[in-house]
Amino acid sequence: MNKKELAASVVERLKQKYPGAVCSLNYGGDPWRLLVMGRLSAQCTDERVNLVCPALFERYPDVYAMAEGDAADIAKYIFSCGLYNSKARDLKGMSERIVSVYGGMVPDNMDDLLTLPGVGRKIANLILGDIFRKPAVVADTHCIRIAARIGLCGEGKPLSPEKTEKALAAIVEPDEQSDLCHRFVMFGRDVCSARSPECGGCVLADICVNKAGKPS
Ligand code: SF4
Structure with missing residues (x-):
């Protein structure tokens, strides 16, 4: 064989x-939420990410809210996921870039996804496969x-x-x-x-x- x-x-x-x-992350079909949850899942379990995200998304319901958010405040919601300061900076940074460069829409290709803070090939492929149904x-x-x-x-x-x-x-x-x-x-x-x-x-x-x- x-x-x-x-x-x-x-x-x-x-x-x-x-x-x-x-997908074991409960992102409700929202591309930006999957991006956020993908970043949070680094060195953390999907179960933990699913637990913390309802409160995070209640406070920051969309990309615009998080782009205007304060990284120190975001960090409070994701503390138990570990690496919370760098993750909070990335969540704010990726949201700012999506708003300022991509009109609030998560990009649908690898090159643009990789320009977002905190997004590597693993998260980019998660987005491409789950959201855009690409190989x-x-x-x-x-x-x-x-x-x-x-x-x-x-x-x-x-x-x-x-x-x-x-x-x-x-x-x-x-x-x-x-x-x-x-x-x-x-x-x-x-x-x-x-x-x-x-x-x-x-x-x-x-x-x-x-x-x-x-x-x-
Ligand atoms: S459990 Fe894993 S290592 Fe064992 S036979 Fe199955 S695939 Fe192979």
């Missing part, structure tokens, strides 16, 4: 296991770990986020990339965890190069 065939098989099996491929690989910790273990890239050893993104983009069908990454998150939490993958009952065990389950 070559890499593209392996990828297609992984896609089909995880699609059966997780018919719904939903996009979100190389987060689950995606990097699982793709390497299965043997899709890295030959069992995790690659850098960018190398993982490029490798998966080359072998996963474009319209499956975004959903596969959401499924990797669910699968990583349920079965193929960082410390103790449950290879015994895994739907990928017969095609996974690391089915012995040694954490890598």
Whole structure:
């Protein structure tokens, strides 16, 4: 089985296991909110981000309100997410730029997204895939770990986020990339965890190069 065939098989099996491929951040379909929540999720759990954001969005309901907000005040709402000072500066900075340069609309392409403070390729791909339904690989910790273990890239050893993104983009069908990454998150939490993958009952065990389950 070559890499593209392996990828297609992984896609089909995880699609059966997780018919719904939903983002674990509760952003309510609002592009700017997903951008904010994506930034907050750095070194923080999605669960924590989902907990703090209702109060944050009540205080700052849209990009215009946050662009005019005070970073020190924003920081108070996101304290428990960690790195709150730099995250608060980025939230204000990205909102200001969206208002001043993009007319209040979140950009729909990688180059412009990467000009926003605090936005790297992971968040940009999240926006491109979830909001604009473009081919996009979100190389987060689950995606990097699982793709390497299965043997899709890295030959069992995790690659850098960018190398993982490029490798998966080359072998996963474009319209499956975004959903596969959401499924990797669910699968990583349920079965193929960082410390103790449950290879015994895994739907990928017969095609996974690391089915012995040694954490890598
Ligand atoms: S067989 Fe084990 S290491 Fe491979 S994907 Fe399944 S749980 Fe992860």
